[in-house]
Amino acid sequence: MINSSKPDTRRNARPYLYGQEAAAVAQALESGQYGHTSVTEEFEQRIAEFLGVHDAVAVTSGTAALHTALLAAKAGPGDEVIVPSMTFCATIQAILAVGATPRFIEIDPATLCVDHQLVLEAVTDKTAAVMPVLFGGRPVDLSAIREDLDERGIVVIEDAAHAFGSRHGTRRVGASGTALTCFSFGPIKNLTCGQGGMVIPRTPAEADTIRRTRLLGVVQSQGERANTTSYRVEGFGLRYQLSALNAAIGLVQLDGFQAAEDTRRHLWRTYRDALAPLDGVTLVDVDVDQAVPHLCQVRIAHRDEVFAALRGRDIGVGVHYPPNHTQPAFAAFRRHLPETEQAGEEILSLPFHQHPTEPDIDLVVTSLEQALTSAGGSSGRGRP
Template sequence: MTVVTAPGGPRANARPFLYGDEITALARALESGQYGHGAETEAFERELAAYLDVPDVVAVATGTAALHLALLAAGVRPGDEVVVPSLTFCASVQAIAATGARPRFVDVDPATLCTTADHLRAALTPATRAVMPVLYGGRAIDLADVREHLAARDIAIVEDAAHAFGSVNGLRRVGATGDLTCFSFDAIKALTCGDGGAVVPRTAREAAILRRARALGIPQTRAERGAAVSYTVEGAGFRYHLSTLHAAIGRVQLARFPEMETRRRSLWITYETALREIENVTVVDLDVANTVPFTCTVLVPAPLRDEVHTRLRAAEIAVGVHYPLNHLQPAFRSWASPLPRSESLWRQILTLPFHPAMTANDVHTVAAALRRTLRLTTSTTYAEATAPDQDLDHLKAPR
C-alpha cells in the first residue's frame, strides 16, 4: 500500500513518498516507550552501513547537523576557510558559519551544476581547512585530480551528498569513497525519515567524535546507555541525535530503497526523452546510470526564464529555481566575491516538478506546458523587442 499525500503530480515540485509500512513501524516505536536515541536508531545505523558497504554510519537529526558535525570532526575551526559552491541550499553555508569558519564561494560546471576539481584547486588559500563539494541533483563528483593535492595540505573533503543517497561514484556508492560524507533524510529526499541525516566517518576516532558531539558532548557506549549513573561532558556538543521515531521510518524506507532507485531513474529518463526536442531547453546532465536523481533541472535562456517561471506557476505547474546564490544573500555578503559565471548561469535555471508519485502522463503534461509557454514567451519577448517605443512618440515630427 502506498500512502498518498496531496498535492501531487505537476502541482508539487517535490513531495514525500511513503510505502505504507512506515505506519506500522511508527506504532512499534511508539509502543516501545523509547523516543530519543535508542535501539531503533542504532539498527538504522547498522543497516545504512551495510547498504553503503562502510564500517560505520552516524545518524543525526538533520542534514544540516550532519554537515556541521562533519566539519567539526574534520578540525574546522574559527578563522578557517571552507570552499563551497555558491549554487547550493543555504544549509551548506550555515553549517560552515556555525563552526566559525568562512565560506569561500566558487563556481560550478554549467553542464552538471556541480563544482569541479579545478574549481576547488583554484580556490585554495593558506586558510583552507576543508572543501565541500555539493552533489547537485544527486550526481557524484570525480575529485581524483585533486585528492592527492588536498591530502598533502591536510585539507578535508566534506561531501554535501544531501541529494545523493544511493548514487554511485566509480564502483562504490557515494559515501564509500573515503571522504566525510553527509546525507539528508528530510521529507522530500529519496530516503526520508520525516527529518534526519547521517555522516559517514573516515575513522573510528571520527565516529567517536561525531557520536559524542551529537549527544551534547556526553560520551556513552552502547553498554552504558540507560544505566543509572552520572554522566560526564567531555567537549562541545549539540542535541543532534536521530530519534527512534524517525529511525523507524528510515528503516522501512531503506528496505524498499531499490524500488525508489528504479522509480526516480525511470522518471528522469522519461523527462529527458520528453524534453529532448523542445527548443531553448537544455537538460542538466545527471549521469542517470549512476545517479538516484533528486531533481530534473533544465536551463532556458536568461531573458525568458522569469517569465516562463511565472506563467507555469500560474498554470499550476510547480516549477522552481534551486537555489538562490549564496554569495548574494544578505547573511553571507561579507564573505562574497564576484562570481559572474554563476550569476549568469543562475538566471537560466528552472527546476521541474520531480517526485516518485508522478506518472509518465504527468511528465508529458509538464513538457507540453513548458513547450507552449516557451513559444508564447519567445514570441512575446520578440514582439516587445521589435515594437516601436511608444514613450518617444511625442518627439516624432508631425507628418
C-alpha cells in the same frame, strides 16, 4: 506502496511512502522509548551495510550532519571552507556555525557542480576543508587532486544531501573512505525519515567524535548512563540524536529504496526524452547512469516569466537555488561568479518525485513549451 495512483504535478517535490511507515512508527511508540534507541542503531547499521562501509552515524538533519562533520574536521575560526555558491543555504550556515569562512567557487555550467581544477585553484593556506555539493544527486570526483589535498591536510566533506544511493563507479557515494559524507533524510529526499541525516566517517576516531558531538559532548551512551551515578562531558556538543520514530520511518524507506532508485532514474530519462525536441531548453546533466536523481532541472531564457506562467497553469516548478553569494546574510563573502550568477537566472526545477506517470510528464513538458513560446524563450518543437 501508497499514493502511487495519485500523481501530482502541482508540487515540485513530494514525499513517497511505501505503506508500512505508520505501523513502524506505532511500534516504536508502543515501546515507550522515543529517543535514540536500538531502532536508531539498527538504522545506522542498515545504512552502513547498504553503502558497504564500516560505520554510519545518524543525526537530526542534513544540516546537523554537515555541522558535526566540520567539527570532526576541526574547521573553525580563521579557516576557510571551499564551497560552491549553488547549493541550499544550509550548507553555508553549517560553515558559519563552526566559525569558519565560506570561500565560494565557480561551478561547471553543465552540471552545476564543482570540478577538481576549480577546487585546486581556490586552495589557500587558510583552507581547512573542501565541501563539494553533489547537486541533483550527481557524484563529484575529486580523485585527481586527492594527493594535493591530503598533503595540505585538507578534509573533503561531501554534501550528499541530494545523493543518497548515487554511485562513484561501482561504489555508492559515501563508500570511498576518503571523504566525510553527509546525507539528508528530510521530507522530500530520495529516502526520508520525516527529518534526519547521516554522517559517514572515515575512521573509528571520527565516528567516536561525531557520536560525542551529537550527544552534547557526553562520553557515555544512554545505556551506560543508566547504570552510573554520573557521566562525563569531554567537549563541545549539541543535541543532534536521531529519534527512534524517525529511524523507524527510515528503515521502511530503506527496504523500498531499490524501487525508488529505479523509478527516479526512469522518470528522469522520460523527462530527458520528452524535452529533447524543445528549442531553448538545456537539461542539467545529473549523470543518470551513476546518480539516483533528486532534481530534474532545465536552463532557459526568460526564466521568471516562464516560472510565473507555469505556476499559473498549476504546474509545480521551483528554483534550486538562488546563489548564496547573492544573499544578504552572506554579503561579506561575495565574489563575482559569472557562471553561477547566470545559472541562478536560468535554472528551473520541474516537478520531480516518485508519483508522476509518463502522461503527467508529458503534461509538464507541453505546458513548458507553451510557456516558453508565450515568453519568447523558445520557437517550439524542433532542434535548430
